[in-house]
Amino acid sequence: MQAWFWHSAKFVLGEGVAAALSFDQPERDYRAALCRFEDALFARYPEGHRIMGEAEARALITTVFTACGRKVPALDLVAGFADPQVGGYADIRRNRILIEEGCLYRFLVLHESAHLLVPTDHRHGAVFTYVLQMLYRTFVGVPERAIRDLLLRHGLPSYTDLPQDARLAA
Numbered sequence: 828m829q830a831w832f833w834h835s836a837k838f839v840l841g842e843g844v845a846a847a848l849s850f851d852q853p854e855r856d857y858r859a860a861l862c863r864f865e866d867a868l869f870a871r872y873p874e875g876h877r878i879m880g881e882a883e884a885r886a887l888i889t890t891v892f893t894a895c896g897r898k899v900p901a902l903d904l905v906a907g908f909a910d911p912q913v914g915g916y917a918d919i920r921r922n923r924i925l926i927e928e929g930c931l932y933r934f935l936v937l938h939e940s941a942h943l944l945v946p947t948d949h950r951h952g953a954v955f956t957y958v959l960q961m962l963y964r965t966f967v968g969v970p971e972r973a974i975r976d977l978l979l980r981h982g983l984p985s986y987t988d989l990p991q992d993a994r995l996a997a
């Protein structure tokens with residue numbers, strides 16, 4: 828799947844995102860449901876909840892953004908956030924990912940990466956979810972079927988198709 832992503836990431840961000848946009852409901856904010864979805868998903872696929880070392884996290888970020896043809900963001904570990912519920916933050920303006928010390932979870936790094944890849948979707952909507960699930964499939968190894976079932980169960984946008992050209996390349 829990682830080799831596939833290397834070939835197809837730009838299609839995912841282009842045609843895939845364009846297709847996902849047609850499933851978007853711009854009036855809805857999915858943040859709370861998405862958090863529950865991630866909890867359930869990584870209870871089943873614990874690799875997502877594994878804490879990485881800094882070097883490993885930076886290497887993961889470099890792989891994701893290089894494949895996507897985007898500038899690789901900085902990773903800064905911080906003491907914490909005002910809201911204790913928050914463990915990570917995507918600083919879009921300065922192209923950096925902030926993660927609380929001790930919270931360098933694999934899924935969290937991918938989640939904040941998805942925010943930088945599709946910064947226009949602030950509501951964890953269809954476009955964000957589309958890119959996020961592609962990252963979870965590629966870099967956590969979750970099967971598409973498991974992702975789609977759980978997205979549906981949590982009332983989230985569940986478009987998971989690969990763009991046509993990417994499917995041919997895969």
Ligand SMILES: [Zn+2]
Pocket residue numbers: 938942951
């Ligand atoms: Zn988020």
